[in-house]
Amino acid sequence: MVKRLEQIFENALWQTRLVVIAAVIASLFAAFTMFYLATVDAFYMVSHLPDYASRALDGGIALIGLSLYLSRAGEPGGKH
Numbered sequence: 001m002v003k004r005l006e007q008i009f010e011n012a013l014w015q016t017r018l019v020v021i022a023a024v025i026a027s028l029f030a031a032f033t034m035f036y037l038a039t040v041d042a043f044y045m046v047s048h049l050p051d052y053a054s055r056a057l058d059g060g061i062a063l064i065g066l067s068l069y070l071s072r073a074g075e076p077g078g079k080h
Contacts (some may be wrong), residue, residue, distance in 0.1 A: 042069040 046065035 038069075042066075 042065065046069075051064060
């Protein structure tokens, strides 16, 4: 009886392996896509900042933008 239940459970796990692999691959694709989009967005933000910034800030604009991008402050619900 226990041996039969063990065999059923092992077969069920083995049959679901492709679903798990597909979910992992889809998650990796989504993660890399979000990272790419965030990087492109940050690049365009930093490239447009000099148009709006004061000349008194000099080259610190890129450092501020990079700092904000790398910090978690820009995340929804993050601390500013």
